[in-house]
Amino acid sequence: MGGDMESFVEVDAASHFPVQNLPYGVFSSKNADAKARVGTRIGDFVVDLAALHEAGLFEDAFDSSCFTHDCLNAFMGMGRSVWTQARKRLQQLLSKDEPKLRDDADLRARVLIPVSDVEMQLPAKIGDYTDFYASRQHATNVGTMFRGKENALPAAWMHMPIGYHGRASTVVKSGTAVRRPCGQVQKDPADPKQGSVYGACKLLDFELEMGVFVGPGNKLGSPIKIEDAEDHIFGFVLLNDWSARDIQKFEYVPLGPFGAKNFASSISPWVVTTDALKPFTAKTSAGEQNDPEPLPYLREPGYSTYDIRLEVAIQAEDIGPEPFRVCESNYRHMYWTHRQQLAHHTVTGCEMRPGDLLGSGTISGDEEGSFGSMLEICWKGTKPIQIKDGVERKFIKDDDTVIMTGWCEGEGYRVGFGECTGKILPAQPQ
Amino acid sequence: MGGDMESFVEVDAASHFPVQNLPYGVFSSKNADAKARVGTRIGDFVVDLAALHEAGLFEDAFDSSCFTHDCLNAFMGMGRSVWTQARKRLQQLLSKDEPKLRDDADLRARVLIPVSDVEMQLPAKIGDYTDFYASRQHATNVGTMFRGKENALPAAWMHMPIGYHGRASTVVKSGTAVRRPCGQVQKDPADPKQGSVYGACKLLDFELEMGVFVGPGNKLGSPIKIEDAEDHIFGFVLLNDWSARDIQKFEYVPLGPFGAKNFASSISPWVVTTDALKPFTAKTSAGEQNDPEPLPYLREPGYSTYDIRLEVAIQAEDIGPEPFRVCESNYRHMYWTHRQQLAHHTVTGCEMRPGDLLGSGTISGDEEGSFGSMLEICWKGTKPIQIKDGVERKFIKDDDTVIMTGWCEGEGYRVGFGECTGKILPAQPQ
Ligand SMILES: [Ca+2]
Numbered sequence: 001m002g003g004d005m006e007s008f009v010e011v012d013a014a015s016h017f018p019v020q021n022l023p024y025g026v027f028s029s030k031n032a033d034a035k036a037r038v039g040t041r042i043g044d045f046v047v048d049l050a051a052l053h054e055a056g057l058f059e060d061a062f063d064s065s066c067f068t069h070d071c072l073n074a075f076m077g078m079g080r081s082v083w084t085q086a087r088k089r090l091q092q093l094l095s096k097d098e099p100k101l102r103d104d105a106d107l108r109a110r111v112l113i114p115v116s117d118v119e120m121q122l123p124a125k126i127g128d129y130t131d132f133y134a135s136r137q138h139a140t141n142v143g144t145m146f147r148g149k150e151n152a153l154p155a156a157w158m159h160m161p162i163g164y165h166g167r168a169s170t171v172v173k174s175g176t177a178v179r180r181p182c183g184q185v186q187k188d189p190a191d192p193k194q195g196s197v198y199g200a201c202k203l204l205d206f207e208l209e210m211g212v213f214v215g216p217g218n219k220l221g222s223p224i225k226i227e228d229a230e231d232h233i234f235g236f237v238l239l240n241d242w243s244a245r246d247i248q249k250f251e252y253v254p255l256g257p258f259g260a261k262n263f264a265s266s267i268s269p270w271v272v273t274t275d276a277l278k279p280f281t282a283k284t285s286a287g288e289q290n291d292p293e294p295l296p297y298l299r300e301p302g303y304s305t306y307d308i309r310l311e312v313a314i315q316a317e318d319i320g321p322e323p324f325r326v327c328e329s330n331y332r333h334m335y336w337t338h339r340q341q342l343a344h345h346t347v348t349g350c351e352m353r354p355g356d357l358l359g360s361g362t363i364s365g366d367e368e369g370s371f372g373s374m375l376e377i378c379w380k381g382t383k384p385i386q387i388k389d390g391v392e393r394k395f396i397k398d399d400d401t402v403i404m405t406g407w408c409e410g411e412g413y414r415v416g417f418g419e420c421t422g423k424i425l426p427a428q429p430q
Numbered sequence: 431m432g433g434d435m436e437s438f439v440e441v442d443a444a445s446h447f448p449v450q451n452l453p454y455g456v457f458s459s460k461n462a463d464a465k466a467r468v469g470t471r472i473g474d475f476v477v478d479l480a481a482l483h484e485a486g487l488f489e490d491a492f493d494s495s496c497f498t499h500d501c502l503n504a505f506m507g508m509g510r511s512v513w514t515q516a517r518k519r520l521q522q523l524l525s526k527d528e529p530k531l532r533d534d535a536d537l538r539a540r541v542l543i544p545v546s547d548v549e550m551q552l553p554a555k556i557g558d559y560t561d562f563y564a565s566r567q568h569a570t571n572v573g574t575m576f577r578g579k580e581n582a583l584p585a586a587w588m589h590m591p592i593g594y595h596g597r598a599s600t601v602v603k604s605g606t607a608v609r610r611p612c613g614q615v616q617k618d619p620a621d622p623k624q625g626s627v628y629g630a631c632k633l634l635d636f637e638l639e640m641g642v643f644v645g646p647g648n649k650l651g652s653p654i655k656i657e658d659a660e661d662h663i664f665g666f667v668l669l670n671d672w673s674a675r676d677i678q679k680f681e682y683v684p685l686g687p688f689g690a691k692n693f694a695s696s697i698s699p700w701v702v703t704t705d706a707l708k709p710f711t712a713k714t715s716a717g718e719q720n721d722p723e724p725l726p727y728l729r730e731p732g733y734s735t736y737d738i739r740l741e742v743a744i745q746a747e748d749i750g751p752e753p754f755r756v757c758e759s760n761y762r763h764m765y766w767t768h769r770q771q772l773a774h775h776t777v778t779g780c781e782m783r784p785g786d787l788l789g790s791g792t793i794s795g796d797e798e799g800s801f802g803s804m805l806e807i808c809w810k811g812t813k814p815i816q817i818k819d820g821v822e823r824k825f826i827k828d829d830d831t832v833i834m835t836g837w838c839e840g841e842g843y844r845v846g847f848g849e850c851t852g853k854i855l856p857a858q859p860q
């Protein structure tokens with residue numbers, strides 16, 4: 001499954017969606033009232049998998065009626081052998097040497113839908129959403145800003161992937177406009193005892209993250225072992241964990257972030273599978289975990305991640321026609337891997353279900369241009385980004401659109417995630 | 431709807447389930463393979479609401495097909511006018527003066543099912559579960575133990591109902607056995623820098639809470655105003671927020687409790703409606719909120735709660751045949767009410783959905799016998815409860831069953847919650 005595979009559907013070399021990718025998503029038609037259903041994507045086409053199912057083209061492989069659902073949960077729950085069968089079958093059907101779809105104009109018309117004719121939906125019904133804090137540089141940056149260099153990392157940080165439960169109801173699809181939240185902000189940030197005022201968040205931020213969709217779950221009380229974790233992971237999306245820094249600052253002691261995070265978290269619509277990412281397996285930028293070595297339940301023989309290039313840009317009227325890039329990072333800048341996150345999440349016996357979402361935590365590299373949030377990029381507002389004469393940013397302004405993208409660079413092709421975008425609407429104080 | 435209302439079904443004065451209560455739950459039959467469906471309860475009978483629906487007995491009132499579902503979410507979403515209609519119709523059908531059900535032996539046999547023949551299920555598919563920290567005495571106790579008397583309450587505590595997102599997938603029904611979790615516990619509790627060992631939780635605790643089920647939700651970006659909050663609240667259950675104190679201590683800085691809480695939270699099966707609780711409206715034990723006065727979005731003209739008596743007992747072999755009561759508290763010991771919690775939860779625009787669950791936070795009164803967790807009752811293990819010669823408890827032991835109960839005391843009748851129970855099974859370290 002290298003770069004030599006080719007489809008009869010023409011795909012640009014810069015496209016995120018060659019036949020090597022074949023991510024899964026849920027789409028509906030813009031101009032028809034057919035219900036939402038599962039698709040994959042190749043080049044500028046969505047491949048209607050419900051239509052392929054109805055044409056009997058998966059028939060002998062597995063029960064493909066899951067592709068007629070309006071969410072991927074059932075398919076996610078079917079496990080790796082089914083995922084691999086589905087992928088093989090799709091790569092075969094789309095290959096330039098296979099006439100079945102290539103030469104059947106009628107079938108092609110039903111199955112290949114121009115992306116401009118569809119509206120993407122959330123890929124899954126997310127039972128639970130968890131967010132981690134697993135990039136060492138990010139945790140060090142934030143810790144340094146708020147607690148000083150000496151105490152930057154919390155005591156537990158090197159011992160476990162620290163995470164917290166998030167809000168599943170407000171995970172929204174890319175393109176959803178996000179209302180700037182209101183809440184309580186401190187009167188005097190230096191003195192919490194002075195209390196707070198009600199108002200719109202003034203320090204609105206993005207967090208550049210990857211999201212992992214869980215495949216088959218586990219039974220309550222039965223942890224997922226690190227060596228089995230890979231088989232419980234369906235695939236990845238881009239995730240923007242919108243954060244209201246000023247609301248967070250007042251509320252988060254001692255139980256963690258709440259309103260500062262629960263107003264929205266945006267994800268990209270196409271779930272890129274671990275089969276598609278495998279060729280881009282890479283060492284983390286941490287290299288090894290040996291100081292300290294993790295406890296055995298977190299120890300990975302194949303400690304590794306994926307080389308996924310990540311970028312964030314801001315689009316706004318005062319910036320001009322082109323989005324302005326504010327950060328370039330890479331998923332390699334993870335200290336705790338997604339497998340370690342899953343093992344830690346379930347070590348207590350916590351039940352996972354297909355379609356559960358795990359956020360990686362903000363992904364920051366060790367250079368300034370690679371920090372994954374405005375908080376870090378502008379170092380708490382002390383170093384604004386100069387965009388052009390008279391135009392700068394410290395945090396996100398009203399009507400700004402934040403655009404995240406990510407892809408793996410192959411030889412002559414890319415396996416990518418498309419975009420995760422969200423525009424900030426002005427607050428509506430009560 | 432006072433104590434004078436009577437049903438043709440005989441109900442003991444000590445029963446939690448007279449005709450004044452009529453809670454909602456989901457049940458399945460032990461000896462038939464009929465699917466799970468919605469019921470209410472009177473005395474020792476479950477009233478099969480799907481059967482009443484099929485008999486056409488709600489016909490003109492509202493669309494009662496929601497009672498054939500295996501969860502209450504649809505009914506919860508229909509709102510107060512439907513809830514009130516359903517309650518009126520049920521009280522009428524069950525009244526001693528109404529012949530329709532009373533005199534129809536055939537219908538009665540289909541509709542009234544002895545509780546011994548049913549198995550109760552979770553009342554709703556819980557989209558999101560949130561836990562608050564809203565009893566002042568509890569927060570003061572915990573703060574005093576861990577930060578000293580002077581700094582007992584976190585800075586934000588008097589300004590907002592502090593809460594955190596919990597784990598929806600592991601909310602389990604009363605009677606579900608709970609496996610003692612494993613995780614990371616500190617080598618030296620006084621020195622987090624020494625790190626941790628993997629092992630079974632040694633400090634397993636309950637937290638006595640009430641759970642609120644949300645009725646109609648709100649649109650993303652549109653907060654629920656405090657004056658409208660009551661209409662978004664369907665009803666209440668007992669909630670045991672199981673807590674692994676030693677796991678919590680190491681993991682919770684800075685993002686809050688995670689594995690310490692996500693292994694299980696138990697709820698009682700019958701959801702008692704706000705209509706049934708209304709006669710028991712009472713001042714909170716805080717009296718007023720005026721130091722400081724809450725911000726306007728949290729200010730309640732009718733600042734009040736319910737007078738719900740709460741008890742926790744432990745049953746175990748070494749204790750003997752009778753459960754031993756370890757605490758008596760009351761829902762009146764809330765500082766932040768459930769309406770304030772809902773208003774605060776949505777002030778950022780967070781979307782609520784029917785069936786979402788809000789935990790009140792541990793409910794502790796100001797006397798020692800009224801503390802709602804073993805942590806407080808035994809003051810961090812320093813004051814074990816002496817149960818009898820040679821038998822004591824500081825925390826919860828393997829094979830202990832924790833039994834919570836709660837009820838409102840009317841004149842000659844009770845409106846109660848039944849029990850929320852859970853037995854702790856020994857850990858299974860990997
Ligand atoms: Ca985050």
Ligand SMILES: [Ca+2]
Binds near residue numbers: 561639789791792
């Ligand atoms: Ca709690």
Ligand SMILES: [Mg+2]
Binds near residue numbers: 241243
């Ligand atoms: Mg978020």
Ligand SMILES: [Mg+2]
Binds near residue numbers: 670
């Ligand atoms: Mg819990």
Ligand code: NI
Binds near residue numbers: 126168169556558599
């Ligand atoms: Ni959830």
